[in-house]
Amino acid sequence: MRKPLLQRLMPLAYALAVVIGLVLLLTWGALQVQVTLAGFLNGESLWSKAQKQSVIDLDNYAITGDPEALASFRRNYQVVMSDKAARDAIASGHFQREDVYESFRRGGVIPSAIPGMVFMLQYFSDAPNMREAMAAWYSVEKQIAELGTMADTLQLVYAHGTPPPEEQQRYRERINALNQFIQPRSDRFSLYIAKGATWLGHVLFASVFLVALLASLLWLRMARRILAGIRGTEERYRLLFDSAASAIVMVDEHSGEILDVNRMTSVWTGRETKDLIGEKFSHLFARIGLPQDGMMSLLRDVEGHTRPVEMQSTLAMWGDRFVRQAIITDITERVVMEQERRIAAEALAGIAEGVIIADADRYVTTVNEAFTRITGYDMRSLRPMRFDESRTMLDGSPMPDSIWATLMVVGTWQGEVISQRRDGTLYPELLSISTIRDTYGRIQHYVAVLTDITTSKAARERLEHLATHDALTGLVNRSQFERMCEQAILMATRERNAVAVLFVDLDAFKAVNDSYSHAIGDSLLIKVAERINSVLGDNEIAGRIGGDEFTVLVGKLATREDAREVANRLLACLAEPVRVKDYEIALSASIGIAGFPLDGGDPMTLITNADAAMYVAKTEERNAYRLYSPLMHADARRRLSLAVDLRQALARKEFRLVFQPNVELRTGRIMAVEALVRWQHPERGMLYPDDFIPMAENLGLIREIDEWVLGEACAQLRRWDALRLPSLRMAVNVSASTIGRRAFVDRLAEALEANGLSGERLLIEITESAILRLGEQTERTMQAIHGLGVGVAIDDFGTGYSSLAYLKLSAIAFLKIDRSFIAGLPGDANNAAITQAMLAMARSLGLRPIAEGIETQEQHDFLLRAGCSEGQGYFYARPQPAQDIEGMLRPSLRPTAAKLHLVPPKAT
Numbered sequence: 001m002r003k004p005l006l007q008r009l010m011p012l013a014y015a016l017a018v019v020i021g022l023v024l025l026l027t028w029g030a031l032q033v034q035v036t037l038a039g040f041l042n043g044e045s046l047w048s049k050a051q052k053q054s055v056i057d058l059d060n061y062a063i064t065g066d067p068e069a070l071a072s073f074r075r076n077y078q079v080v081m082s083d084k085a086a087r088d089a090i091a092s093g094h095f096q097r098e099d100v101y102e103s104f105r106r107g108g109v110i111p112s113a114i115p116g117m118v119f120m121l122q123y124f125s126d127a128p129n130m131r132e133a134m135a136a137w138y139s140v141e142k143q144i145a146e147l148g149t150m151a152d153t154l155q156l157v158y159a160h161g162t163p164p165p166e167e168q169q170r171y172r173e174r175i176n177a178l179n180q181f182i183q184p185r186s187d188r189f190s191l192y193i194a195k196g197a198t199w200l201g202h203v204l205f206a207s208v209f210l211v212a213l214l215a216s217l218l219w220l221r222m223a224r225r226i227l228a229g230i231r232g233t234e235e236r237y238r239l240l241f242d243s244a245a246s247a248i249v250m251v252d253e254h255s256g257e258i259l260d261v262n263r264m265t266s267v268w269t270g271r272e273t274k275d276l277i278g279e280k281f282s283h284l285f286a287r288i289g290l291p292q293d294g295m296m297s298l299l300r301d302v303e304g305h306t307r308p309v310e311m312q313s314t315l316a317m318w319g320d321r322f323v324r325q326a327i328i329t330d331i332t333e334r335v336v337m338e339q340e341r342r343i344a345a346e347a348l349a350g351i352a353e354g355v356i357i358a359d360a361d362r363y364v365t366t367v368n369e370a371f372t373r374i375t376g377y378d379m380r381s382l383r384p385m386r387f388d389e390s391r392t393m394l395d396g397s398p399m400p401d402s403i404w405a406t407l408m409v410v411g412t413w414q415g416e417v418i419s420q421r422r423d424g425t426l427y428p429e430l431l432s433i434s435t436i437r438d439t440y441g442r443i444q445h446y447v448a449v450l451t452d453i454t455t456s457k458a459a460r461e462r463l464e465h466l467a468t469h470d471a472l473t474g475l476v477n478r479s480q481f482e483r484m485c486e487q488a489i490l491m492a493t494r495e496r497n498a499v500a501v502l503f504v505d506l507d508a509f510k511a512v513n514d515s516y517s518h519a520i521g522d523s524l525l526i527k528v529a530e531r532i533n534s535v536l537g538d539n540e541i542a543g544r545i546g547g548d549e550f551t552v553l554v555g556k557l558a559t560r561e562d563a564r565e566v567a568n569r570l571l572a573c574l575a576e577p578v579r580v581k582d583y584e585i586a587l588s589a590s591i592g593i594a595g596f597p598l599d600g601g602d603p604m605t606l607i608t609n610a611d612a613a614m615y616v617a618k619t620e621e622r623n624a625y626r627l628y629s630p631l632m633h634a635d636a637r638r639r640l641s642l643a644v645d646l647r648q649a650l651a652r653k654e655f656r657l658v659f660q661p662n663v664e665l666r667t668g669r670i671m672a673v674e675a676l677v678r679w680q681h682p683e684r685g686m687l688y689p690d691d692f693i694p695m696a697e698n699l700g701l702i703r704e705i706d707e708w709v710l711g712e713a714c715a716q717l718r719r720w721d722a723l724r725l726p727s728l729r730m731a732v733n734v735s736a737s738t739i740g741r742r743a744f745v746d747r748l749a750e751a752l753e754a755n756g757l758s759g760e761r762l763l764i765e766i767t768e769s770a771i772l773r774l775g776e777q778t779e780r781t782m783q784a785i786h787g788l789g790v791g792v793a794i795d796d797f798g799t800g801y802s803s804l805a806y807l808k809l810s811a812i813a814f815l816k817i818d819r820s821f822i823a824g825l826p827g828d829a830n831n832a833a834i835t836q837a838m839l840a841m842a843r844s845l846g847l848r849p850i851a852e853g854i855e856t857q858e859q860h861d862f863l864l865r866a867g868c869s870e871g872q873g874y875f876y877a878r879p880q881p882a883q884d885i886e887g888m889l890r891p892s893l894r895p896t897a898a899k900l901h902l903v904p905p906k907a908t
Contacts, residue, residue: 004074004477006896009525011222012680015219015222015223016219017102018215019084019215019218019219020318022211022212022215023208023211023212026207026208026211026212029772042437042870047815049076050076050079050080050265050522051076051140051144051182051186051542052183053072053073053076053078053177053834054073054076054077054080054147055147055175055178055182057069057070057072057073057076057545058073058147058154058175058210058412058804059153059172059175059176059179061073061151061154061158061170062154062171062175063168063170063172065154065158065162065681066119066232068793070151070154070155074151077144077147077148077151078104078106078414080105081144081148082103082142083109084141086104087121087137087756089103090118090162091125093122095777095889097118100118101114101115104117104118123269126372127196127200128193128199129192129193129195129197129199130138130196132192132586133188133189133192133193133196136185136186136188136189136192137189139183139185140182140774141186143181143182144160144182145180146178147175147178150171150174150175150178153171154171154660158387165383165822169553169609171318172907175841176554177733186596186697195338195387206246222731227651228862230775232735233292241262242262242263242264243262243263244262244264244327246328246329247261247262247264247265247299247309247327247328247329247330248261248262248263248264248265248325248326248327248328249262249276249281249284249325249326249328250272250318250323250324250325250326251281251322251323251324251325251326252321252322252323253315253322253323253324254321254322255330255881256280256281256282257278257279257280257281257566258276258277258278258279259277259318259323260277260278261276261277265328265735267303268299268301268307268330269284269299269300269302269330270301270302270303271301271302280292281326281700284299284300285297285298285299285300286298286299286300286306287312290811291309291311292311293311293312294309294310294311294312295310296308296309296310296331296335297309297310297311298729299328299330302489303412307332307488307693308330308331308335309328309329309330309331310329310331310334310627311326311327311328311329312326312327312329313325313326313327315317320609322679332639340680340712345792348368349368349369350369351368351370351622351802352370353370353376353450353483354367354368354370354371354373354375354449354450354451354452355367355370355371355448355449355450356371356444356446356447356448356450357445357447357448358386358387358388358446359388359444359446360442360443360444360445360446360447361385361585362386362387362388362446363385363386363387364379364382364383364385364386364387365445366379367379367382371450372448374421374452374814375390375419375422376422376423377390377420377421377422377656377770379801381422387446387448388832389418389431390419390420391418391419391420391431392417392418393417393418394418395417398418399517403415403433403736407433407434407435407443407446408443410437411434411435411437412432412433412435413432413433413434413712414431414432414433415430416428416429416430416431416453417429417431417432419431419450421570427558428453428454428457429450429451429452430450430451430453431449431450432448433446433447433448433449434446434447434877435447438645440699442642451735459614462717463761470529470543470544472525472526472544473525473529473544474529475527475529475542475543475544475550476541476543477535477543477544477545478541478545478546478551479549480543481541481543481545481601481603481607482607483603484543484553484602485499485501485553485603485606485790486602488555488596489596489601489602489603490625491556491729492555492556492596492662495556496556496594497555497556497557497558498554498559498562498595498597498598499552499553499554499555499561499595499596499606500553500554500557500562500563500566500594500595500596501548501551501552501553501558501594501603501606501607501610502551502552502553502554502563502566502567502570502590502591502592502593502594502610502625503550503551503592503593503594503607503610503611503614504532504551504552504570504574504587504589504590504591504614505548505549505550505590505591505612505614505618506528506548506574506587506588506589507587507590507618507622507623508587508588509521509524509547509548509589511516511588512524512585512587512664516585518580520580520583520585523580523581524578524585524587525544525548527578527579527580528548528550528552528574528578528726529542529544531573531574531576531578532552532570532573532574534551534573535568535569535570535572536552536566537574539554539555540552540553540555540566540839541553541621542553545607547731549611550736550848552566552570555568557595559595560593560594560595560598560599560627561597561627561724564593564625564627567591567593567625568625568686570589570591571589571591571623571625574587574588574589575587575588575589575623576793588622588623590614590615590617590618590621590622590623590625591614591617591621591624591625592609592610592611592612592613592614592615592617592626592632592884593605593610593613593625593626593627593628594606594609594610594613594627595627595628599628599787602827609628609632610628612628612632612884613625613626613627613628613629613632614626616632616633621744621782624886637701641696642684642692643695643696643699645681645682646679646692646695646696646699647699647701648702650701650704651680652682652877654679654680654681654682654882655677655679655680655708655709656677656678656679656680656686656711657675657676657677657678657709657713657716657882658675658676658678658879658880659673659674659675659676659716659879659880659881659882659885660673660674660676660877660878660879661673661874661876661880661885661888662674662850662870662872662879663871663872663873663876664733664869664870664872665860665863665868665869665870665871666864666865666869668876670726670728670888671728671729671870672728672730672763672870673728673729673730673731674710674729674731674733674765674872675709675713675730675731675732675733676707676715676733676879677689677709677899679691679746693705697735699735702737702738703735703737703738704736706735707738707747708734708735709732709733710734710748710751711751711754712749712848713732713754713762714730714751714752714754714757714762715731715755716730716882717755717757717761717762717881718755718756718757718865720882720885720889723886725886725889725890727761727764728761728799729760729761729762729791730761730762730763731763731764732763732764733765733766733795734764734765734766734770735770736767736770738772739764739766739781740781744781744784745781745784745785745788748762748764748785748788748790749788752790759788759789759790760789760790760791762791762792763790763791763792763813763814764785764790764791764792764793764797765792765793765795765816766792766793767794767795767796768795768796768797770793771794778809779809781814782809782810782811782897783810783811784801785808785811786810786811791811791812791813791814792809792811792812792813793812793813793814793815793816794807794812794814794815794816795816796816796818797816797817797818797838799813805843807811807841807845807847808845809820811846813847813848813852814847814848814849815838815842815848815849815850816849816850816852817835817839817849817850817851817852817868818852818853819852819853819873821834821835821838822835822851822854822859822863822873824855824860825859825862826858826861826862829903832862835863835866836866838866839866839868840867843867848868848869848871849867849868849870850868850869850871851863851870851871851872851873852871852872852873853872853873854872854873854874854875854876855873855874855875856875857875859873860875887898
């Protein structure tokens with residue numbers, strides 16, 4: 001760190017040395033000039049003295065003729081003439097420097113000043129003051145030359161003897177005149193030489209000062225720029241130091257103590273810079289000891305949390321000591337990425353789908369184990385091939401270029417292809433391809449994820465089949481039938497012919513379900529579907545739209561009436577007995593026919609109208625067919641309207657309960673009442689169960705009605721108990737679908753608890769077919785009902801599929817003998833025998849029999865003699881509102897006769 005700073009300061013040091021050298025040089029130059037000036041002054045002094053002395057010597061010689069005086073004159077005159085000769089030589093510009101130097105030396109000039117004098121006379125003779133001095137010097141040349149001539153003349157005169165005084169006086173006067181001319185000019189020369197020296201001294205001082213000042217300013221400017229650069233470098237270094245994304249720590253190599261840290265170090269450690277300086281570097285890490293370069297370490301913050309880091313360090317000189325600069329990089333993201341890569345690699349190995357990674361030319365580079373398991377190819381066998389070579393489109397054509405064009409633009413593609421395994425077998429494959437690109441957007445790799453969809457495709461085809469076909473019979477379902485019907489209508493429109501829809505409903509199929517179980521019913525429906533298909537020809541399609549309802553589409557008819565032939569075929573085949581397991585079941589069907597264009601222009605209308613025609617056939621005759629007419633549709637609309645009203649009847653509180661008494665045959669005392677539901681329709685008046693219960697069962701509303709009847713019956717018992725009327729048993733009819741629900745027993749318990757009733761006060765009446773429909777749940781349901789103390793009565797006993805095993809269930813306490821066996825008593829011997837057998841069986845099983853439908857005294861007497869304990873029928877009372885039952889139960893109003901009077905029969 002020291003060397004770069006010295007390198008930055010070296011120009012400044014060089015510049016300072018140059019300034020000092022320049023100042024020294026200028027000082028030396030000034031000294032040389034001073035020496036030159038001294039030489040000038042010295043030369044001027046010698047010249048002036050020599051000139052003056054030569055005048056004095058010449059004047060003495062003129063008086064005395066003394067040779068010594070002449071010799072002294074010659075010496076002084078020689079000095080003056082030597083300076084003149086040197087001056088003139090220099091002024092000419094062509095001179096021998098040694099000759100000039102010698103002349104100045106003869107003139108007595110200081111030798112060291114001679115070069116400067118030569119330089120000054122050569123180049124600065126016109127300088128201020130020098131010019132005046134030189135002019136004064138040149139102005140006395142003739143006079144000085146005359147002094148030399150006069151000396152020669154006087155020497156000649158004295159050579160011949162002493163001249164007369166007058167002549168001497170004349171010579172002296174001339175010498176004095178010359179001296180008077182020379183002397184002021186000599187003084188002028190001396191004055192200007194002195195002034196020149198003074199001026200030149202000032203100039204030299206000013207020059208040296210200015211040059212030194214300028215050099216100093218330049219040096220200061222350079223120093224300021226260099227120092228500013230150093231400061232800027234330091235600031236930039238500090239800025240980079242503190243803004244670095246990594247932590248940077250300066251550590252004393254000898255002591256291991258921290259000398260400086262950047263801002264990121266403080267952030268990561270949670271400590272201020274001043275707290276870190278002086279701290280041991282090793283204390284920053286979770287493990288004792290210095291971290292190693294390139295190795296992962298754990299940097300610890302003030303709260304003890306750690307982060308994975310990696311260090312790179314360099315050693316440098318900082319002042320007079322070695323300093324290690326440690327750059328610490330947070331590698332959390334890299335560690336996470338490495339972990340994710342490991343997880344991805346493990347996931348790739350364990351993923352159920354096959355995965356292919358290929359290069360930009362689609363040559364395989366990597367596959368997972370699932371791919372090998374699916375296709376049989378391993379990596380070695382795939383290296384020389386592209387992954388699309390073993391795949392084709394569904395039509396057998398190669399994968400088109402459009403796929404790769406899509407991948408180039410979009411980046412992903414998914415589709416179904418046919419793939420070939422290593423053993424040559426083919427299988428359907430769902431292939432999803434995506435691209436991996438470099439920073440320039442060029443494709444580097446393809447990633448293909450493939451799934452063997454053999455099973456799922458078969459399941460999908462199965463689902464597609466189920467979406468358009470009935471799951472039980474395999475016939476087309478309602479939605480598919482409607483689509484096919486619409487297509488037939490469009491074709492009939494183009495070809496100007498007719499289409500017919502036949503609506504087929506099995507007669508009394510519910511009885512089969514109730515008597516033989518639903519499993520037998522389903523098997524019967526399958527047999528029926530097979531029979532329907534067996535008699536259909538071309539342009540005839542069968543469908544099942546629900547329950548025991550089938551439809552047949554007949555196309556390319558000349559008229560609607562031509563469909564009668566198809567209807568007759570269907571009636572004939574369905575009238576034959578059907579063998580289902582151990583049972584031979586005889587059934588029939590009712591068929592309605594509606595045709596296009598006469599009876600409707602769309603599938604829904606044709607099906608609805610054919611349904612209306614079927615309903616008429618079933619109502620009027622059964623095992624027959626009817627062609628649709630508009631009047632039939634009006635009846636169908638009425639039924640639909642009734643269905644809509646039935647859905648709202650509970651919310652509108654339109655249902656009512658009436659109660660029919662059960663009497664003890666021996667005493668005529670009312671033992672129980674049976675709750676019977678009525679519908680008070682706002683427009684049609686009072687409707688009986690036969691008018692709406694079948695529809696409620698078809699609409700799935702029977703459970704709600706049963707729950708309402710159960711709750712209202714229990715509430716009525718509570719109201720009668722509040723009036724302190726004799727305690728009665730309440731019988732309630734429950735449908736098979738209601739009692740088969742798991743929540744029925746809970747609802748039963750809630751109704752009893754809500755009204756404060758014991759279970760013995762309630763009797764549930766169910767038919768034999770309902771018990772059969774319970775199947776495996778029968779015993780569990782009966783035990784749950786018996787656990788509440790509620791009794792069960794088998795209603796309409798003897799009319800359905802009887803199983804004596806059910807009579808042993810603990811909850812069953814009553815048998816209700818159906819009115820069909822009571823109606824012929826006592827005259828019908830068969831009915832009498834059957835009734836007596838039922839009563840005997842009930843007594844032997846400990847069950848209490850109840851005869852229903854008693855309407856005559858003879859029937860009452862027969863049953864009493866046969867051992868029947870309870871009875872119900874119009875002979876005793878019709879179904880009554882609750883108020884009338886209250887009147888019958890009050891002691892003051894109870895009739896004295898043992899039996900109630902017979903009233904005319906009415907449907908219940």
